[in-house]
Amino acid sequence: EVQLVESGGGSVQPGGSLRLSCAASGFTFSRYWMHWVRQPPGKGLVWVSRINTDGSSTSYADSVKGRFTISRDNAKNTLYLQMNSLRAEDTAVYYCAREFGNGQSWGQGTMVTVSS
Amino acid sequence: QSALTQPASVSGSPGQSITISCTGTSSDVGGYNYVSWYQQHPGKAPKLMIYDVSNRPSGVSDRFSGSKSGNTASLTISGLQAEDEADYYCSSYTSSSTYVFGSGTKVTVL
Numbered sequence: 001e002v003q004l005v006e007s008g009g010g011s012v013q014p015g016g017s018l019r020l021s022c023a024a025s026g027f028t029f030s031r032y033w034m035h036w037v038r039q040p041p042g043k044g045l046v047w048v049s050r051i052n053t054d055g056s057s058t059s060y061a062d063s064v065k066g067r068f069t070i071s072r073d074n075a076k077n078t079l080y081l082q083m084n085s086l087r088a089e090d091t092a093v094y095y096c097a098r099e100f101g102n103g104q105s106w107g108q109g110t111m112v113t114v115s116s
Numbered sequence: 117q118s119a120l121t122q123p124a125s126v127s128g129s130p131g132q133s134i135t136i137s138c139t140g141t142s143s144d145v146g147g148y149n150y151v152s153w154y155q156q157h158p159g160k161a162p163k164l165m166i167y168d169v170s171n172r173p174s175g176v177s178d179r180f181s182g183s184k185s186g187n188t189a190s191l192t193i194s195g196l197q198a199e200d201e202a203d204y205y206c207s208s209y210t211s212s213s214t215y216v217f218g219s220g221t222k223v224t225v226l
Contacts, residue, residue: 035215037162044119044220045154045162045205059213062117095161100152100207100215101168106161 002026002105004096009110016086016114022079022096022107030054030074032099036081038092039109046092049081050100064090086114120145120206120218127224133194136221138206139187144216146187150209153182153191157202165204166191193223201225 008020022034036048049060049070058070069082079096093109121139128134138145138153145151151169154162164173166182169189179194189208193200206218 037217044203045156045207045217046119047207047215047217050215061214100209101150102171102173104152104164104167104173106163108161 002098004098004105004107006094006096006107006110009094009112011113011115012086013116014087014114017082017084018086018112020081020083020094020096020110020112022081024077024079024098027098029072029077032103034070034072034079035097035100036070036079037095037097037106038090038112039095040089040092048094051079083112086112088114090114117210117212117214117216120208120216122204122206122218122221124219125222125224127226128193128196129226130196130198132196133192134196134223136191136193136204136206136223138189138191138208138218140189140208140216141187143211144208145184145189145206147211148209149184151182151184151189152207153180153189154205154207155200155202156205162205196225198225 003025005023035050051058051070067085071080095109096107098105153166156162169184170182181192204221
């Protein structure tokens with residue numbers, strides 16, 4: 001069974017940093033592109049970032065470019081999102097997702113709250 | 117990248133059909149056949165319902181169908197059921213090698 005489990009969320013002050021992790025199991029992690037998607041409280045889904053299978057290619061939404069870094073460790077079957085210079089508007093549930101087409105799977109999300 | 121435009125809400129009676137639109141530009145919806153649709157119940161993770169404009173993943177009811185014309189994609193739910201009440205989002209690949217979601221549509225079963 002495909003499983004994606006996010007962790008690392010929590011409360012942080014504006015300007016702070018957090019690193020999210022997404023532990024994958026039940027499939028060959030290294031064969032799939034991976035994504036981060038976020039959802040602010042009571043609002044819609046927002047695509048954040050994606051990474052290719054070996055980590056050599058990444059892309060970001062304009063709202064996080066230069067502040068967030070996506071990476072992966074295929075040996076540990078884990079996806080990461082390093083979030084720096086956090087702002088109040090980054091407050092959201094962060095989901096990791098496998099692929100963006102057939103075979104897609106989502107984690108249950110981890111909450112990030114940026115507040116003073 | 118601005119969100120794709122969806123109606124805020126759509127409603128229908130059980131057994132009826134409803135259609136949700138998703139309007140973008142030639143740089144996203146109109147330019148690629150990489151439009152997906154998601155269903156999200158409150159407090160739950162999104163669930164993929166349609167990918168690549170009109171394909172259904174295994175296990176998704178054939179009451180759900182997708183199409184695209186120009187810069188607008190559509191999701192049709194036929195034979196509406198109480199369990200279909202949820203939020204629905206479209207997404208598209210873009211010319212910037214990124215993805216964009218729609219603004220979301222709340223489906224109410226009357």
